[in-house]
Amino acid sequence: MASSPLPFLFFLPLLFLNPRFSQANLHQSKTLLRSTLPSQQSSTGDTTEPTLFFEVTKPISVPHTKPCSLTVLQHDFGYTYGKSPVLSNYTFPDDCPFQEFSRIVLEWNATCKGRQFDRIFGVWLSGVELLRSCTAEPRPTGIVWSVKKDVTKYSSLLLMNKTQTFSVFVGNIIDQTYTGVYHVNVSLYFYPAVEKQKLFKGKKRDSGSEIGSKADLIIPFSRDLPLKDGLWFEIQNATDVKGKEFEIPHNVYKAVLEVYVSFHEKDEFWYGNPPSEYIVANNLTDSPGNGPFREVLVSLDGELVGAIWPFTVVYTGGINPLLWRPISAIGSFDLPTYDIEITPFLGKLLDGKSHSISFSVTNALNVWST
Ligand SMILES: *[C@@H]1O[C@H](CO)[C@@H](O)[C@H](O)[C@H]1NC(C)=O
Ligand SMILES: *[C@@H]1O[C@H](CO)[C@@H](O)[C@H](O)[C@H]1NC(C)=O
Ligand SMILES: *[C@@H]1O[C@H](CO)[C@@H](O)[C@H](O)[C@H]1NC(C)=O
Ligand SMILES: *[C@@H]1O[C@H](CO)[C@@H](O)[C@H](O)[C@H]1NC(C)=O
Ligand SMILES: *[C@@H]1O[C@H](CO)[C@@H](O)[C@H](O)[C@H]1NC(C)=O
Ligand SMILES: *[C@@H]1O[C@H](CO)[C@@H](O)[C@H](O)[C@H]1NC(C)=O
Numbered sequence: 020m021a022s023s024p025l026p027f028l029f030f031l032p033l034l035f036l037n038p039r040f041s042q043a044n045l046h047q048s049k050t051l052l053r054s055t056l057p058s059q060q061s062s063t064g065d066t067t068e069p070t071l072f073f074e075v076t077k078p079i080s081v082p083h084t085k086p087c088s089l090t091v092l093q094h095d096f097g098y099t100y101g102k103s104p105v106l107s108n109y110t111f112p113d114d115c116p117f118q119e120f121s122r123i124v125l126e127w128n129a130t131c132k133g134r135q136f137d138r139i140f141g142v143w144l145s146g147v148e149l150l151r152s153c154t155a156e157p158r159p160t161g162i163v164w165s166v167k168k169d170v171t172k173y174s175s176l177l178l179m180n181k182t183q184t185f186s187v188f189v190g191n192i193i194d195q196t197y198t199g200v201y202h203v204n205v206s207l208y209f210y211p212a213v214e215k216q217k218l219f220k221g222k223k224r225d226s227g228s229e230i231g232s233k234a235d236l237i238i239p240f241s242r243d244l245p246l247k248d249g250l251w252f253e254i255q256n257a258t259d260v261k262g263k264e265f266e267i268p269h270n271v272y273k274a275v276l277e278v279y280v281s282f283h284e285k286d287e288f289w290y291g292n293p294p295s296e297y298i299v300a301n302n303l304t305d306s307p308g309n310g311p312f313r314e315v316l317v318s319l320d321g322e323l324v325g326a327i328w329p330f331t332v333v334y335t336g337g338i339n340p341l342l343w344r345p346i347s348a349i350g351s352f353d354l355p356t357y358d359i360e361i362t363p364f365l366g367k368l369l370d371g372k373s374h375s376i377s378f379s380v381t382n383a384l385n386v387w388s389t
Pocket of ligand 1: 106107108
């Protein structure tokens with residue numbers, strides 16, 4: 020990141036002068052903490068139409084073909100903490116006459132009304148995360164938002180000829196204060212590869228090679244169902260290591276690990292955390308420390324193979340919710356993921372035995388959902 024230090028000059032005074040932004044423990048669980056209540060517009064507002072929230076992104080370029088579509092899940096997310104993700108059976112739509120697709124798009128549409136925090140959520144297919152995102156903060160007059168993500172790179176999974184488990188976890192609380200229930204539809208659009216023949220005329224049709232980033236096989240690295248809350252490995256502190264065993268076929272010639280990560284509670288604003296010595300010297304009691312440096316470390320069989328310096332995504336309630344209404348911060352509706360090349364280590368991995376990948380976070384405070 021070649022960004023100037025200016026954003027930090029802007030954030031740090033806010034965080035230091037108003038430590039309440041990141042500290043109060045309103046909820047014991049994985050809330051995105053705010054000490055102030057999520058902002059609530061007075062109902063005298065002149066608009067009764069729901070507010071449309073959006074993140075400014077480059078539009079997904081789709082062919083002009085008519086896509087096959089499928090609503091994978093429709094659910095109202097009320098009180099969900101400590102509960103299992105919501106599941107549905109996913110099968111590729113059997114009324115779709117095409118077999119090759121140049122683009123597959125996941126669409127998350129949601130409405131919410133009342134008062135609620137920004138909530139983190141994950142979308143998985145067979146344990147493979149497809150989307151990590153944050154909800155928009157509702158208003159009494161209601162909000163609506165739509166997130167589209169190009170999931171073409173997960174084609175081999177999405178096009179499998181069998182029923183798979185689709186899961187969504189939104190960690191939410193409903194009580195007398197927090198009334199916002201998220202009404203959600205998740206859809207998939209499969210754009211047939213007709214355009215491709217025109218665009219790549221003369222070339223042999225061979226799914227994947229044009230896009231160049233579709234894997235033949237996708238192995239999940241998430242916690243297994245059934246379980247409570249998300250399928251994430253929750254890294255709680257600087258010594259916490261979490262991971263999983265896996266096996267790969269003998270004929271693998273390229274392997275990439277895609278890492279999804281989001282940071283919450285004491286580390287939601289890790290880039291503004293003061294050193295612990297500062298906290299001690301100033302007798303601060305409820306301020307998260309460990310300084311402003313974090314690094315997600317990936318190990319293969321206990322040996323370090325990659326490190327990630329995550330982009331500082333500010334969720335829709337971060338610092339001041341009014342900053343993110345209706346345009347939410349970069350990455351907040353579709354958190355960036357990070358690729359780690361595993362190919363150089365295949366020499367060790369192709370022995371037919373099981374191996375392990377594990378995650379840790381330098382200086383971590385709770386919690387890093389990885
Ligand atoms: C998925 O399908 C199986 C078998 O038909 C059924 O037992 C299960 O209840 C279904 N799950 C959901 C979430 O609909
Ligand atoms: C989701 O929202 C978008 C944007 O408003 C809209 O174009 C699309 O038709 C919606 N999808 C469904 C399935 O309602
Ligand atoms: C979800 O789909 C249902 C049925 O098509 C529709 O009535 C509802 O408005 C949709 N909700 C959202 C948030 O798009
Ligand atoms: C999908 O699987 C079913 C049953 O195993 C089989 O009858 C069908 O031909 C398969 N379809 C494709 C496109 O491979
Ligand atoms: C770090 O987190 C792990 C997992 O929650 C816990 O078992 C361990 O005691 C923690 N270590 C410290 C030093 O707090
Ligand atoms: C911190 O507390 C100690 C003991 O109560 C006190 O002596 C010291 O002056 C305090 N330091 C600051 C910076 O307030």
